[in-house]
Amino acid sequence: MTQASTTAHPELSARATFPAGFAWGVATAAYQIEGAVAEGGRGPSIWDSFSHQSGTTIHGDTGDIACDHYHRWEGDLDLMAELGIPSYRLSLSWSRLQPTGTGPLNPEGVAFYRNLLAGCAARGITPYVTLYHWDLPQPLQDDGGWPARHTASRFGDYAGLVADALGHLAEHWITINEPMCAAFLGHSWGMQAPGSKDDRLAVRAAHHLLLAHGLALAAFRERRPEAKVGITNIIGNLNPATQSEADRLATExxxxxxxxxxxxxxxxxxxxxxxxxxxxxxxxxxxxEGAGGGDLVQPGDLALISAPGDFAGINHYTNMLVAAGDDTGTPNWQHVRPTPSSFGWSDTPEALKTVLKRVASEYTSLPLYVTENGITLHDYVDPNGEVRDTERIHYLRGYISAVGEAIADGVDVRGYFAWSFMDNFEWAEGYDKRFGLVFVDYGTQRRIPKQSAHWYGGMIAAQQDGVRPARSTAGATA
Structure with missing residues (x-):
């Protein structure tokens, strides 16, 4: 780990330190921002199908248009650069690059992402690229989806094609984003695509998503050995609601x-x-090994899944108290207060520090990246044309300080990516929840940097011994 910076932002914890070269960034996901779902040769994904089913999303919202990033990406990158954001975690749409989930890549999709990644480089923005952020091509779902083992093989093939076509345009690659959500929210809880409610399907999906990670890692190792590759898991901090044995067991x-x-x-x-x-x-x-002929975890799977990566991605949002549940054995849980977000999620920065320390001490010595962390608020444009999200600034200050304190305590954290760069399609919550540092007026597609965006840019500049970027006099981009 390189020497920590001696430059402190006055609003961060006095103990917070960050290594030279620390990656400060923002994050997005393809289906949540791109729109243009029927353009450029893109095929349908499970989120296109799910969001168009009645009752699956708030107000029946879909990602058909979203932030129209497919047509507005140059302006979005310009705004990112203007705000002084040096790193950008983005995802590739599998259904845009490989519309059926098999066969050669779609040339129009390749051209779009090639231009996007080149556009990052032209603006001095370092891309961190995610191969899969939940948008499984619908034809693969029709053929069994993640509960089917062959879907993992198809993902390995896709990863190899992406490595060949785009691998030279980014150094850091994330294979799978939050397999927990893709598996359980999508196949057990039914609240995300594809909308199943079957624990057996969820467990099968979970293992095959991990197997897909292993196959994608192997594909990059073969084709782009210089690339740095890892997986991102969402990790909640859990504590028993009381000191009772029942609550302790429920937490475990x-x-x-x-x-x-x-x-x-x-x-x-x-x-x-x-x-x-x-x-x-x-x-x-x-x-x-010796599983008696089972068809889920097969010999060799765990060797693929646990092949050494280059970093560990961590998404963190939740700090929960867990209590013993009813006779079904299902635990009850609630978010630790305070819960200022419009999701009712907690604002407890020490939970992120605990998670980082846990992963570093119990699981891996690999460098860690906080690949997502953020808060939803009831943001609005005031009569002065500004979005004053002081609660988000408070949240970011606390969580970034927690990362810096973890580093001071010896945890090798190399980057922090705020979720999200701009308001977007928040999955089943549609356009009701706003995570962005940039406000999006969806009717006009106007972008308005919130106060938090300027605060974040200023904090980054201070950490890098730079000068805070000048605030746009217009306060927004079209």
Whole structure:
């Protein structure tokens, strides 16, 4: 780890330090911002299908237009540069690059992302690229989706094609974003695409998403050995609601089925006994070796999944108290107060520090990146044409300080990416929830940097010993 910067932002914790070269950035995802779902040769994804089903999203919102980033990407990158954001985590749309999930890449999709990545380079913005952020091509879903093992193989093929076509345009690559959400929110809870409510399908999807990570890592190792590759997991901080044995066991169970099911295979090469105890009935075994002919965890899977990566991505939003549930064994949980976000999520920065320390001490010595962290608020444009989101500034100040304190305590954290660069299609919540540092007026597609965007840019400039970028006199871009 390189020497920490001696430049402190006056609003951050006095203990917060950051290494030279620390990646300060923002993040987005393709389906949430691009729109243009039927342009440029793009095929339908499971989110196109899901969002067009009645009752699946607030107000029936879809990503058909979203932020129209497909047509406005140059202006969006210009605004990012103007605000002084040096790194950008983006995702590639699998259905735009490979519309059916098989066969050669779509030339128009390749050209779009080639231009986007070149546009980042031209503006001095370093891209961090995610291969999969939940937009499975619908034809692959029709053929079984993530519960089917062959989908992982198709993803490995896709990753190899992307490495050949675009791999030279970015150094850092994330294989899968939040397999927990793709597996369980999409296949068990039914609140995200494809909308299934079947624990067996969710467990199968979870293992195959991890297998897809391993296959994608192998594809990049073969084609782009110089690339730095990792996976991003969402990790909540969990504590028992009381000191009772029942609440302690409930917390361990929730940890096993939400955190450990994804951390242990990648960084320890096996599923935890507690995870197998919860999901063994669906075919999950610790290693797959001597599994008696099971078709889920097969010999060699865990070796692929746990092959050494180059960094560990961590998304963090939740700090929860867990209590024993009803007779079904399902724990009850609630977010730790204060909960100022419009989602009702907590603002407890120490939880992120705890998560970073846990991953570093229990799982891996790899560099860590906070690849998502942010808050939804009831943002609006005031009569002066400004968006004054002081609560978001307070949130960012606290969580960034927590990252810096973790670094001061010896954790090797190399980057922080605020979610999100701009307001966007927030999955099943449609356009109701606003995570952005930049306000988007969806009717006009006008972009208005919020106060938090200027604060973040100023904080980055201070950390880099630079001068804060001049604020746009217009206060917005068209």
């Amino acid at each position: 169970h929730w940890d096993a089925v939400s955190n450990r099911i994804f951390l242990d295979p990648v960084y320890r090469g096996r599923y935890a006994d507690s995870t197998v105890a919860a999901y063994g009935q669906y075919g999950l075994t610790a290693t797959g």
